[in-house]
């Protein structure tokens with residue numbers, strides 16, 4: 152049978168068959184996909200083949216094949232000598248919730264997230280939440296940011312998870328897809344998910360996961376079906392989006408506007424910092440690239456502190 156992994160607890164996997172039934176599955180043998188060495192061979196979102204076995208009164212599934220992943224997100228364990236854990240696989244899109252304040256989301260955080268999503272090959276959508284609380288100036292700031300990110304190809308929307316403004320738009324984008332929601336603590340992820348599907352109570356799930364966390368060191372992602380034909384992957388305890396190891400020269404390729412200009416730089420290995428005849432720096436001077444984006448790029452290339460604050464008010468607009 153074929154199915155999709157909805158939950159994993161380390162040794163057991165909950166798999167939903169194409170027919171819509173859930174099976175408790177185990178793994179037979181060792182799996183290794185394209186040379187990824189991970190602590191978990193099968194992750195939430197994986198498409199698998201399994202055989203059903205009946206032992207006494209119990210019916211269990213034995214996973215015997217994993218389909219190639221179209222993408223996956225990982226986390227490196229800090230204590231376990233950098234072992235890789237696959238958090239989830241086969242995501243169709245990820246929504247990054249952003250708020251200007253309460254809590255503030257800095258552009259460096261947004262840009263790091265977008266770079267990582269691109270490196271993971273997962274389309275990212277920017278959701279500016281809590282627009283019901285913004286002053287006129289703050290609304291202008293959101294408009295500026297949304298226009299800037301749209302221009303480089305990202306889908307953006309302003310919403311209020313509390314008043315319901317534009318929540319239907321998010322729902323429409325989710326239909327038929329597997330999505331994930333990310334963003335700083337307090338940006339409104341749970342509130343939005345509740346507004347989208349009140350039947351899904353992820354808070355409860357999170358509490359039980361935290362309880363589990365006391366015993367195990369890993370938090371496990373879980374996938375849920377929503378009643379309007381969408382799937383959501385919840386990753387309790389995982390706030391960010393992992394950082395992909397990448398070479399200095401590679402980082403610019405994940406900034407769409409820099410990638411486009413790269414071919415016009417004099418040197419084909421230009422990293423757009425000190426090189427002469429750099430198309431990126433020219434575009435920056437001409438105001439064709441946002442300063443905040445270039446600053447984020449510089450910080451990533453220089454490997455500066457992730458929490459470095461970007462003063463967005465000094466940008467050229």
Ligand SMILES: Nc1nc2c(ncn2[C@@H]2O[C@H](COP(=O)(O)OP(=O)(O)OP(=O)(O)O)[C@@H](O)[C@H]2O)c(=O)[nH]1
Nearest residue numbers: 280281284311312313335336337338339340341342
């Ligand atoms: N005014 C307003 N408040 C909101 C909105 N969305 C969320 N909030 C409030 O912001 C606070 C945090 O929301 P949560 O949904 O708990 O945030 P979260 O992203 O799930 O936070 P973590 O669980 O810590 O990751 C709550 O008090 C919400 O009521 C919004 O659109 N407008």
Ligand SMILES: [Zn+2]
Nearest residue numbers: 416421423429
């Ligand atoms: Zn250059």
